[in-house]
Amino acid sequence: MRFVGGxxxxxxxxxxxxxxxxxxxxxxxxxxxAYAVAGANxxxxxxxxxQEDLGLGDPALVRYGKWLAGVLRGDLxxxxxxxxxxxxxxxxxLPATVELVVLAQLxxxxxxxxxxxxxxWRVDSRFDRFCSTLGFxxxxxxxxALAMVLVYFLALKLKxxxxxxxxxxxxxxxxxxxxxxxxxxxxxxxEWVILMRVLRSELIATLQEDFILQARAKGLxxxxxxxxxxxxxxxxxxxxxxxxxVGNLIGGAVIVEQLFALPGVGRLLLAGIFAQDFAMVQGCxxxxxxxxxxxxFLVDVGYGLLDPRVRRGGFxxx
Amino acid sequence: MSEPLLVVDxxxxxxxxxxxxxxxxxxxxFTLQRGQTLALVGxxxxxxxxxxxxxxxxxxxRARLPAPGRIVFAGQDLGVLKASERAGLCGRRIxxxxxxxxxxxxxxxxxxxxxxxxxxxxxxxxRVQARERSIxxxxxxxxxxxxxxxxxxxxxxxxxxxxxxxxxxxxxxxPQLLIADEPTTALDVTVQAEILxxxxxxxxxxxxxxxxxxxxxxxxxxxAHETAVMYAGRxxxxxxxxxxxxxxxxxxxxxxxxxxxxxxxxxxAMLTAIGGQSPDLAALPGGCSFAPRCARAEERCSDQxxxxxxxxxxxxxYACWFPCAVGATA
Numbered sequence: 001m002r003f004v005g006g007x008x009x010x011x012x013x014x015x016x017x018x019x020x021x022x023x024x025x026x027x028x029x030x031x032x033x034a035y036a037v038a039g040a041n042x043x044x045x046x047x048x049x050x051q052e053d054l055g056l057g058d059p060a061l062v063r064y065g066k067w068l069a070g071v072l073r074g075d076l077x078x079x080x081x082x083x084x085x086x087x088x089x090x091x092x093x094l095p096a097t098v099e100l101v102v103l104a105q106l107x108x109x110x111x112x113x114x115x116x117x118x119x120x121w122r123v124d125s126r127f128d129r130f131c132s133t134l135g136f137x138x139x140x141x142x143x144x145a146l147a148m149v150l151v152y153f154l155a156l157k158l159k160x161x162x163x164x165x166x167x168x169x170x171x172x173x174x175x176x177x178x179x180x181x182x183x184x185x186x187x188x189x190x191e192w193v194i195l196m197r198v199l200r201s202e203l204i205a206t207l208q209e210d211f212i213l214q215a216r217a218k219g220l221x222x223x224x225x226x227x228x229x230x231x232x233x234x235x236x237x238x239x240x241x242x243x244x245x246v247g248n249l250i251g252g253a254v255i256v257e258q259l260f261a262l263p264g265v266g267r268l269l270l271a272g273i274f275a276q277d278f279a280m281v282q283g284c285x286x287x288x289x290x291x292x293x294x295x296x297f298l299v300d301v302g303y304g305l306l307d308p309r310v311r312r313g314g315f316x317x318x
Numbered sequence: 319m320s321e322p323l324l325v326v327d328x329x330x331x332x333x334x335x336x337x338x339x340x341x342x343x344x345x346x347x348f349t350l351q352r353g354q355t356l357a358l359v360g361x362x363x364x365x366x367x368x369x370x371x372x373x374x375x376x377x378x379x380r381a382r383l384p385a386p387g388r389i390v391f392a393g394q395d396l397g398v399l400k401a402s403e404r405a406g407l408c409g410r411r412i413x414x415x416x417x418x419x420x421x422x423x424x425x426x427x428x429x430x431x432x433x434x435x436x437x438x439x440x441x442x443x444x445r446v447q448a449r450e451r452s453i454x455x456x457x458x459x460x461x462x463x464x465x466x467x468x469x470x471x472x473x474x475x476x477x478x479x480x481x482x483x484x485x486x487x488x489x490x491x492x493p494q495l496l497i498a499d500e501p502t503t504a505l506d507v508t509v510q511a512e513i514l515x516x517x518x519x520x521x522x523x524x525x526x527x528x529x530x531x532x533x534x535x536x537x538x539x540x541x542a543h544e545t546a547v548m549y550a551g552r553x554x555x556x557x558x559x560x561x562x563x564x565x566x567x568x569x570x571x572x573x574x575x576x577x578x579x580x581x582x583x584x585x586x587a588m589l590t591a592i593g594g595q596s597p598d599l600a601a602l603p604g605g606c607s608f609a610p611r612c613a614r615a616e617e618r619c620s621d622q623x624x625x626x627x628x629x630x631x632x633x634x635x636y637a638c639w640f641p642c643a644v645g646a647t648a
Contacts, residue, residue, distance in 0.1 A: 210417075210421035211421060211423055213416065213422075215424070216405075216408070217374055217413075217414040217488075218408065218436040218439070219408035219436065220409070220435065220439055224439070228427075229427070233426050307425065307426050308426060308473070309425060
């Protein structure tokens with residue numbers, strides 16, 4: 001219970017710090033949302049009027065206070081540009097992002113774990129060297145460049161997947177998955193390498209342990225030793241990286257969302273920044289901060305599940 | 319005498335290390351009868367552990383076993399077995415107890431499952447059967463409240479108890495041979511004797527053969543039928559244990575014996591150490607490998623390697639040109 005309480009306090013501190021900082025940065029930028037609302041042909045007079053209308057004339061601290069008070073009442077405000085409630089806008093952009101993250105990380109796991117296991121089991125084998133070379137190659141190419149190659153072959157040439165656009169779940173599970181496949185793959189192509197390298201190095205260390213020798217002395221087959229004995233104690237680093245990756249993709253997959261015209265949180269945030277729509281930006285930042293803290297919490301819980309020594313606070317060896 | 323359980327014949331283990339070859343074990347031969355205990359004694363790096371791992375088939379991947387070295391277990395030459403057949407012996411007919419019980423148990427797996435594993439794998443027991451048998455085994459190795467302890471994780475047990483668990487694992491499938499590689503080195507002195515006596519008792523009760531490895535001659539006294547002293551990968555003296563203690567012929571054996579601290583030493587007495595360092599196993603001297611550290615060494619010692627030969631007295635063999643006089647001190 002104290003654990004959860006501590007995490008909650010942590011959440012509040014993070015949210016205050018992150019939103020205040022975002023607010024300050026937006027305020028320091030030249031221009032204002034009024035320009036976006038007024039359009040290109042507006043006069044200085046129009047803009048001043050709109051600015052007054054949107055409440056942008058108040059000092060920054062007052063506006064931040066008002067926004068914060070709104071959040072405490074559960075009101076994220078309305079978009080300065082479109083007038084749409086921010087909560088509604090986020091809710092409509094969240095499904096695409098969540099699905100993208102889940103699918104991308106699923107692909108990442110499916111490749112990283114088997115490759116990491118095999119590479120660590122036979123270090124410096126041909127397979128290990130091939131995968132390491134391939135991995136470094138993939139990470140040194142920007143994800144969107146790979147995405148374009150995928151689109152060219154799988155969407156334009158073979159026509160297996162749509163090149164752009166998002167089909168919501170309501171349009172049927174199959175079209176939905178097809179529309180997300182290429183974006184998820186282009187994210188996973190880079191992510192799996194990082195996860196695989198972390199898992200591989202941790203597994204190599206674990207495989208040197210005496211208890212692995214003991215397991216071999218029991219005459220257990222190799223797959224059993226790898227999966228039953230070596231994998232679980234080697235997941236700490238991977239779990240940390242995995243959590244960071246998930247957090248990063250919520251709102252951070254902007255380029256892929258933009259390329260594939262996915263209505264995700266990343267694009268919503270980017271549009272908000274361009275229009276200096278501070279209510280929208282703050283709403284997105286709030287979501288991302290909460291997501292990060294929540295994921296971190298889950299990662300901490302995960303450590304406890306992985307290793308019984310973590311469970312009752314601290315490592316007790318004796 | 320019936321067919322011996324284990325015959326190790328001219329066994330060498332070579333470890334390529336860069337462009338050099340480390341001779342971790344060098345032409346070691348011995349036989350072990352069923353129900354007998356052989357002690358392997360020597361300094362760190364004398365090849366004891368490598369010898370054990372060679373018998374288990376658990377050498378590092380780069381290790382080579384040059385001809386004509388052979389290991390014959392129960393009439394079966396292990397060198398011709400496939401890896402899977404070899405693994406079928408491990409844990410089933412040959413059990414192993416590792417040096418450090420703190421690291422020999424998987425920290426994230428309950429001990430019950432770790433004991434049950436070999437029985438489920440080799441004997442095809444069900445989960446329930448294996449659990450019942452695990453509880454029996456825990457009792458046999460002297461763990462009280464076995465029914466509750468079986469659900470503990472290793473970190474919830476003391477070092478001595480963990481070594482008992484490791485022994486229970488090694489015994490799970492009733493092996494014919496138990497290899498105990500320095501089973502008490504990592505434990506408190508008070509627990510050491512308990513564990514050694516436990517091993518000796520289990521070995522008698524189950525008529526197992528046992529290889530007991532130690533760097534401490536005191537440990538093997540009274541617990542092994544036969545003792546082989548290893549130095550730089552070779553067996554340099556071997557005899558029935560009582561005979562060895564009565565008539566040490568090798569100066570190295572004598573030095574090991576003198577290195578055991580004694581309770582009746584004066585309080586401030588210096589510990590007796592063996593001068594010099596054990597030799598580089600990749601560049602062994604031409605003659606007797608102990609010659610550079612031996613007080614009695616002469617020219618002949620560094621020129622010609624002495625063979626392990628018997629002096630015709632009670633199967634006592636030693637490799638020395640100038641053995642200690644019987645009953646003399648070094």
